[in-house]
Amino acid sequence: MNQLNNVISLRFYNERYRSEIERFYLDGEQHQFTALPAEALQVCETxxxxxxxxxxxxxxxxGFFVLHEKEGVKQYSKNQDSILLRAYSINTxxxxxxxxxxxIKLLPSFIKENFPDKNEIxxxxxxxxxxxxxxxKACGFEDRGNRVMGKKGEQFILYMDL
Incomplete structure (x- = not known):
C-alpha cells in the first residue's frame, strides 16, 4: 500500500463538513451515474x-457514499443481512x-465494525x-449475473461477501 493509502479513512458524515460536501462536483458524465453527496444527504435526513x-x-x-439497509437492499438481494452501497463518488x-x-478496500472492515450483523455488501x-x-471488481466485488433496470438503464448488481 502506498503512503497515500495510509491516510485514507472512512467516517460517518459529520455536519461540520456540510459546506465541503456541498461543494463536491463530478466532471463530465459521472453525475449521470450517481447522486452528488448533497443530494444524497437530503434523502438520508428523512x-x-x-x-x-x-x-x-x-x-x-x-469522497462520499451511503450505506442503506433493510428496505433499500430488497430490490438487489434476498439476503436480509446485506447492506447496499449507494451514491458512491470521489470529488473530482x-x-x-x-x-x-x-x-473500497476499507469498506468490509468498516461495515463489520459498525454493522456486525451484515454478511454481504x-x-x-x-x-x-x-x-x-x-x-x-478489482476490489473484490463479484458479478453474479443479476440485473435490474434503473433510471439510466440496465444496472449490474455486484456482491461482496463479508
Whole structure:
C-alpha cells in the first residue's frame, strides 16, 4: 500500500463538513451515474435506514457514499443481512489518486465494525459506467449475473461477501 493509502479513512458524515460536501462536483458524465453527496444527504435526513459516510483523505472529505439497509437492499438481494452501497463518488479534484480503491478496500472492515450483523455488501452499477465496474471488481466485488433496470438503464448488481 502506498503512503497515500495510509491516510485514507472512512467516517460517518459529520455536519461540520456540510459546506465541503456541498461543494463536491463530478466532471463530465459521472453525475449521470450517481447522486452528488448533497443530494444524497437530503434523502438520508428523512430515511433512517440510510447512513452517509465520508471518504477522508487525511482531514479532507475526498469522497462520499451511503450505506442503506433493510428496505433499500430488497430490490438487489434476498439476503436480509446485506447492506447496499449507494451514491458512491470521489470529488473530482481527488480523482486519480487511488482513493476509490483504498476506500473500497476499507469498506468490509468498516461495515463489520459498525454493522456486525451484515454478511454481504451489494451495489448496483450502470452498464455504461465501465470505470466504476473496473474499480469495484478489482476490489473484490463479484458479478453474479443479476440485473435490474434503473433510471439510466440496465444496472449490474455486484456482491461482496463479508
Amino acid at each position: 430515511d433512517h435506514e440510510r447512513y452517509p459516510v465520508m471518504i477522508m483523505d487525511g482531514c479532507t472529505p475526498a 479534484p481527488h480523482q486519480g489518486k487511488g482513493i476509490a480503491k483504498a476506500s 451489494v451495489l448496483a452499477v450502470n452498464h455504461s459506467n465501465h470505470a466504476a465496474q473496473h474499480v469495484y
